[in-house]
Amino acid sequence: MELMPVILFVFFVGLVLGLSFYFARQxxxxxxxxxxxxxxxxxxxxxxxxxxxLSAASFLGICGMIATAGYDGFLYSIGYLAGWIxxxxxxxxxxxxxxxxxxxxxxxxKFNSKGIQLAAAIxxxxxxxxxxxxxxxxxxxxxxxxxxxxxxxxxxxxxxxxITIVATAGMTSTTxxxxxxxALLVVFSLVVSVMVCQRGFSTAPxxxxxxxxxxxxxxxxxxxxxxxxxxxxxxxxxxxxNAGAVTFVKLTKDGKTLFYKLDKxxxxxxxxxxxxxxxxxxxxxxxxNGAPASPExxxxxxxHLAAIRGKTGDEAKTGSVGPFEMxxxxxxxxxxxxxFKEAKFKDGEDAVKAYYGSMATGNRIMRPGVKFKVxxxxxxxxxxxxxxxxxxxxTSALPHILIRYYTVPSPACxxxxxxxxxxxxxxxxxxxxxxGLGAMGNAVVNPADNNMSAPLLARSFGTFLFSMISAIAFxxxxxxxxxxxxxxxxxxxHDLMDRFLDMKMDEKKKVWAGxxxxxVIGLIAMVLGIIFQGINVSFLVGLAFAVAASANLPSIIxxxxxxxxxxxxxxxxxxxxxxxxxxxxxxxxxxxxLYGWDxxxxxxxxxxxxLFSIPLSFLALVxxxxxxxxxxxxxxxxxxxxxxx
Amino acid sequence: MLxxxxxxxxKDPASPYKTRIGVWMFWFYSAIYxxxxxxxxxxxxxxEATLFMGLNVAVFYGFFLIVFALLLxxxxxxxxxxxxxxxxVPDPERENH
Numbered sequence: 001m002e003l004m005p006v007i008l009f010v011f012f013v014g015l016v017l018g019l020s021f022y023f024a025r026q027x028x029x030x031x032x033x034x035x036x037x038x039x040x041x042x043x044x045x046x047x048x049x050x051x052x053x054l055s056a057a058s059f060l061g062i063c064g065m066i067a068t069a070g071y072d073g074f075l076y077s078i079g080y081l082a083g084w085i086x087x088x089x090x091x092x093x094x095x096x097x098x099x100x101x102x103x104x105x106x107x108x109x110k111f112n113s114k115g116i117q118l119a120a121a122i123x124x125x126x127x128x129x130x131x132x133x134x135x136x137x138x139x140x141x142x143x144x145x146x147x148x149x150x151x152x153x154x155x156x157x158x159x160x161x162x163i164t165i166v167a168t169a170g171m172t173s174t175t176x177x178x179x180x181x182x183a184l185l186v187v188f189s190l191v192v193s194v195m196v197c198q199r200g201f202s203t204a205p206x207x208x209x210x211x212x213x214x215x216x217x218x219x220x221x222x223x224x225x226x227x228x229x230x231x232x233x234x235x236x237x238x239x240x241x242n243a244g245a246v247t248f249v250k251l252t253k254d255g256k257t258l259f260y261k262l263d264k265x266x267x268x269x270x271x272x273x274x275x276x277x278x279x280x281x282x283x284x285x286x287x288x289n290g291a292p293a294s295p296e297x298x299x300x301x302x303x304h305l306a307a308i309r310g311k312t313g314d315e316a317k318t319g320s321v322g323p324f325e326m327x328x329x330x331x332x333x334x335x336x337x338x339x340f341k342e343a344k345f346k347d348g349e350d351a352v353k354a355y356y357g358s359m360a361t362g363n364r365i366m367r368p369g370v371k372f373k374v375x376x377x378x379x380x381x382x383x384x385x386x387x388x389x390x391x392x393x394x395t396s397a398l399p400h401i402l403i404r405y406y407t408v409p410s411p412a413c414x415x416x417x418x419x420x421x422x423x424x425x426x427x428x429x430x431x432x433x434x435x436g437l438g439a440m441g442n443a444v445v446n447p448a449d450n451n452m453s454a455p456l457l458a459r460s461f462g463t464f465l466f467s468m469i470s471a472i473a474f475x476x477x478x479x480x481x482x483x484x485x486x487x488x489x490x491x492x493x494h495d496l497m498d499r500f501l502d503m504k505m506d507e508k509k510k511v512w513a514g515x516x517x518x519x520v521i522g523l524i525a526m527v528l529g530i531i532f533q534g535i536n537v538s539f540l541v542g543l544a545f546a547v548a549a550s551a552n553l554p555s556i557i558x559x560x561x562x563x564x565x566x567x568x569x570x571x572x573x574x575x576x577x578x579x580x581x582x583x584x585x586x587x588x589x590x591x592x593x594l595y596g597w598d599x600x601x602x603x604x605x606x607x608x609x610x611l612f613s614i615p616l617s618f619l620a621l622v623x624x625x626x627x628x629x630x631x632x633x634x635x636x637x638x639x640x641x642x643x644x645x
Numbered sequence: 646m647l648x649x650x651x652x653x654x655x656k657d658p659a660s661p662y663k664t665r666i667g668v669w670m671f672w673f674y675s676a677i678y679x680x681x682x683x684x685x686x687x688x689x690x691x692x693e694a695t696l697f698m699g700l701n702v703a704v705f706y707g708f709f710l711i712v713f714a715l716l717l718x719x720x721x722x723x724x725x726x727x728x729x730x731x732x733x734v735p736d737p738e739r740e741n742h
Contacts, residue, residue, distance in 0.1 A: 071704075082710060090668065327700050331699070367693050367701065369685075374685045392675075411657060412726070418718070419721075422718050560664075
């Protein structure tokens with residue numbers, strides 16, 4: 001364990017906890033606890049928006065996905081940013097005018113409906129929990145290399161710190177933690193991106209001479225009747241396994257047995273390519289690349305450019321590149337990337353995960369299609385549309401984002417803070433492409449878990465930058481989780497206990513109820529973070545967006561723009577949105593894989609529910625509103641449905 | 646029992662104007678965003694074409710969507726702030742400082 005990351009980590013944690021205890025003395029009222037008293041400056045709120053929104057999914061997940069799937073990861077950046085347009089133009093000011101502490105307040109402002117209070121609070125909790133999972137997973141991912149602790153310890157550590165932040169000063173401490181983290185994240189992401197361009201690229205990246213580049217072996221072979229024979233006498237054949245469409249061969253050399261993938265060379269002749277492997281034996285022992293797993297024997301970081309604009313070797317070295325030049329060389333058809341993929345199979349009784357290099361050309365990897373099959377089947381295309389729709393519409397329906405509109409003094413401040421957020425978040429998302437591709441080209445991707453690509457890229461520039469980036473990434477998790485727990489505790493203490501159950505609490509009791517709720521939600525988040533270890537965090541957040549866009553956005557939009565909206569219509573819309581989106585996700589191939597079942601047997605063929613669940617939620621609202629419309633049931637005049645013509 | 650906002654803001658006579666231009670800008674941006682999605686589905690290889698200073702269409706369009714969002718936001722803010730000044734909308738922040 002290195003000392004500098006630990007020192008910086010302890011410094012950051014001490015700083016955020018110090019801030020929290022400082023503000024705790026000023027947080028006596030419910031308005032102070034849930035909405036920071038509505039006194040935050042719009043500039044601070046804008047950066048805090050960025051700190052709230054740029055979660056582990058953005059920093060760890062997107063960079064990791066770009067590092068392994070190229071442009072497809074950047075689609076998340078585009079969609080997440082575009083969502084702020086909906087927030088600014090449609091939602092920001094009305095939400096500020098109508099709400100008090102929570103998004104439920106705004107929906108219920110003109111109805112005072114028990115149904116809305118219950119449904120919206122449940123929706124807030126479901127969306128917040130969906131969003132919490134990837135953040136907690138990200139926490140575990142970060143702590144492992146940073147402090148040398150296991151995944152579960154990282155999750156528990158984050159949970160305890162965040163509970164402390166929220167339970168001391170609620171939204172005020174959360175705001176300043178998010179402000180600090182948002183600003184640092186953008187600045188240091190810029191530093192890493194500039195250093196990536198300055199270093200340039202080569203076909204044998206060695207991290208400025210600090211880590212020797214590993215050349216994976218190629219072994220000639222012959223294939224007859226599907227049986228592989230190795231012609232090089234230095235290798236002894238030790239077995240052959242077919243894992244779906246991929247064939248792996250076990251070869252022993254110098255007493256070490258490694259897996260090789262059967263491929264063909266450019267002339268069509270068979271050859272074997274060295275893989276990395278993790279073999280779990282029946283006695284629980286683990287072999288990594290043929291030797292027992294240990295702190296010294298881990299999976300090798302991978303990913304590199306095999307050719308740059310058609311050149312290899314020394315003549316391919318680029319030297320420093322400009323930002324546009326870097327995009328140009330990655331997009332070039334003559335540039336080839338070696339990206340590692342995973343295959344799982346059984347070798348006798350042993351469970352094997354093999355990581356094999358897969359070549360892709362620049363023109364192919366720098367457009368959508370590697371992960372999201374835009375050229376695939378009709379279902380694949382629907383899945384892509386569904387994802388892009390959910391990303392676009394999800395932002396303005398996220399409860400932990402919406403509550404930040406109550407921390408500023410006026411609708412105009414809500415608008416201005418949203419614009420500051422768009423500037424900071426947009427700039428950061430441009431940088432994700434540089435960091436993700438930087439990781440891809442510098443052989444710093446952990447083939448078993450791409451979430452750490454950005455911090456590992458930073459480590460290739462030295463311990464200090466790695467320490468800063470890791471500490472900031474950890475603060476990233478703290479900031480976002482704090483916001484989510486404030487949103488969740490508001491839903492429980494304010495929406496459910498105070499309003500739905502009419503518990504008649506005074507200010508002190510409301511704050512106390514909020515703190516207890518924060519503690520319980522924090523505990524749940526820890527458990528979920530441990531269960532979901534290993535899944536790409538950006539993917540999980542994409543699902544949270546789909547649930548939010550389905551459950552919350554139709555109600556917000558229709559309340560503002562359709563005067564016949566009724567309380568029952570809103571309740572029906574929220575319930576339909578939550579049930580349909582969660583239901584589709586639960587029956588999707590991705591979740592089947594998570595359950596350990598065959599994804600091909602999934603009841604539904606797509607993983608992103610938005611295309612179906614969002615219209616369904618709108619439809620439910622319209623039908624039920626029309627069915628329950630009475631002269632007094634429809635949105636009263638005070639709801640100000642907006643006429644746009 | 647209706648719940649009032651944590652920080653009271655006065656009536657906003659500029660609200661209908663802001664909503665109107667906001668909705669128009671939303672549809673405008675949505676059309677450009679939809680164009681990006683449609684090209685990817687209908688003619689994905691078009692995204693590979695080099696367009697500007699070595700940037701292919703995919704990267705250029707992606708960067709454009711991000712930068713254009715900020716430009717539209719600034720235009721919206723300018724129009725909204727001008728209308729608020731014209732209609733003398735009270736600003737609690739200005740009054741508090």
